Amino acid sequence: MxxxxxxxxxxxxxxxxxxxxxxxxxxxxxxxxxxxxxxxxxxxxxxxxxxxxxxxxxxxxxxxxxxxxxxxxxxxxxxxxxxxxxxxxxxxxxxxxxxxxxxxxxxxxxxxxxxxxxxxxxxxxxxxxxxxxxxxxxxxxxxxxxxxxxxxxxxxxxxxxxxxxxxxxxxxxxxxxxxxxxxxxxxxxxxxxxxxxxxxxxxGHIAKRAPGGGLLKDLREGWTEFASRPWLWSIVAQFAVVVAVVGAAESVYGPLVAQEQLGGARPWGLALAAFGVGTLGGAVLMMRWKPRRMLLVGTLCVFPLALPSAALAVPLPVGGLAAVMFLSGVTLEVFGVAWMTALHQEIPEEKLSRVSAYDWFGSTAMLPVSTALAGPAESLFGRQTALWGCAGLIVLVTALVLLVPDVRNLTRRTKEIAARPAAPVSADTEGPVGRLG
Known part of the structure; x- marks a missing residue:
């Protein structure tokens, strides 16, 4: 046989x-x-x-x-x-x-x-x-x-x-x-x-928008959605300051400190690379961690963004600066994922892009001003004082945001997230699932 x-x-x-x-x-x-x-x-x-x-x-x-x-x-x-x-x-x-x-x-x-x-x-x-x-x-x-x-x-x-x-x-x-x-x-x-x-x-999964209303009406509706949520406008206002001072510190003061006190462009490149690696580490962490009070956790993770400015003000040696940049990359990514999850959970699908536009606008509007004023601020106060000022502003506005009850108390609502419609899933997937391009 x-x-x-x-x-x-x-x-x-x-x-x-x-x-x-x-x-x-x-x-x-x-x-x-x-x-x-x-x-x-x-x-x-x-x-x-x-x-x-x-x-x-x-x-x-x-x-x-x-x-x-x-x-x-x-x-x-x-x-x-x-x-x-x-x-x-x-x-x-x-x-x-x-x-x-x-x-x-x-x-x-x-x-x-x-x-x-x-x-x-x-x-x-x-x-x-x-x-x-x-x-x-x-x-x-x-x-x-x-x-x-x-x-x-x-x-x-x-x-x-x-x-x-x-x-x-x-x-x-x-x-x-x-x-x-x-x-x-x-x-x-x-x-x-x-x-x-x-x-x-x-x-095909996105409901068609009703015609009419005009562009100005759409903008007003987006503003109403944005302004009616204290957690949303307060964090965007916070990041208007955070993005502005981080941009000034890292695009203007950072290269100058590196050139004059740390040995040139190479150590500054190393510090920036450490920040990039930190963002990857933060993303890996957030693939497993689902904090219940997501905005509270995310906002607490903004405090370390003051550390690079403080490290440049000292200044720390290259190894210390790289470690600080790595940590700030990790914590920024924790905030980014928590922020995107909150927007996904709280904002109606048909208004997501308009709310996102107010988010982008508020977060970036002060950046050109801050980078333009970085040079005059250095001349007026001195570079070290300007850098300590950048760090202090980040700590101050982040502490103020924590006074907003919705920031402290907004929680992840799993059932609502799970019920939200999404794009059709392909046949070769295995099962159902569960913001900074």
Whole structure:
């Protein structure tokens, strides 16, 4: 009697969990592609200005040209994203970024780039980002549901931050090897690929918006939703200050301290890399940890963001600065995931993009002002005093936010999160599931 031959071994097909549905997977893949390109392109744009004979002031003008329309058009972008299908807004914004970065690359590669041209193209890129950000955040939050939403947001942020770290490192190496023009060209291609991925998003689960009302009515409705929630506007007001002073400390004072007292650009790069690694660690932590009082935990985790400014004021040796930056990266990511989870739980789906726009606007509006005033503040008070002031402001506004009862008492409501509709789940998933791009 012969034994029948065993069937050939077929490896088990890899299956993604239910919370990583089709929309979520496409959004994460597209975010990785764009972050790989964009973080290198930001460095490339600065070196492109310098290669044309520009100085630090010219680099600042090109940066400001991108930031200003980003702030100006965010609220309109949020209203548009809640009125039109969000994936179409995202694809159109990606197309604008692709064209602007492509033209920027051509100008740099041909050696014909003028300062006003680079400023104009940067402004177009900032405009695209203003429409993209609220649509993307609303789309991401509507793509997940169930008890594992925090894990989904943490994994998304981990993938995005990891791609940003890799993109900056790869971009720096490529600028040295082939010049900034090719890095800008790669960024344009990345926007094209990401836009193509986002074109396949399924918005069938999102209820169609009722026609009429007008843009101003949409903006008023978004403001009413925003202003009616003390935990929301108070934390956004807090981060208007936090983002402003952290931006001034890390983009203006940090490189100066490193150059004069720590040994140059290399130790500052190490400290920034430690911060990036910390964000990855924080995302890993939040994939497992689900704090019940999520805003209380998140707000407490903002206090360590004062430590880098204090470390620069001392200044600490490179090892100590890197450790402080790592810790602040971890705690910032804990806040980011807790914040996204709170928005997902509390804000109606049809208003997510408008509320997100007010969040983005409030959090970034003071950044251009703070970076512009960093130099005069150093001249008036001294760099060390200015840095201690940055640290003190972060501690002060964070302590004030803790006085808001809703911040202390808002709790995770698992049943409501689980009941929220999300994108349809693909057949090859295993089961159901359970904010800072």
């Amino acid at each position: 012969t034994t029948p031959a065993a069937p050939p071994h077929s490896p088990r097909r890899l299956r993604r969990p239910a919370w990583a549905g089709r929309n979520y997977t496409l959004l994460t893949a597209a975010a990785v592609v764009t972050n790989l390109g964009t973080h290198g392109a930001l460095i490339a744009a600065a070196f492109a200005v310098l290669e044309t004979g520009g100085d630090g002031g010219d680099v600042g003008l090109v940066t400001a040209a991108r930031t200003l329309p980003l702030v100006l058009f965010l609220l309109i972008g949020g209203a548009v994203a809640d009125r039109l299908p969000r994936h179409r807004v995202m694809v159109a914004a990606n197309a604008l970024n692709c064209v602007s970065q492509g033209l920027f690359a051509v100008l740099v590669l041909t050696g014909d780039a003028l300062l006003w041209q680079m400023m104009l193209l940067s402004a177009l890129g900032g405009t695209g980002q203003a429409f993209f950000n609220p649509a993307a955040e609303g789309m991401l939050m509507s793509s997940v549901s169930g008890e594992q939403v925090s894990r989904a947001f943490a994994l998304f942020r981990m993938a995005m931050n990891g791609a940003g770290i890799g993109g900056a490192a790869l971009g720096g190496a490529m600028i040295a090897a082939v010049g900034p023009g090719w890095v800008l060209a790669i960024d344009a291609a990345a926007f094209a690929v990401a836009g193509a991925l986002r074109a396949f998003l399924d918005v």
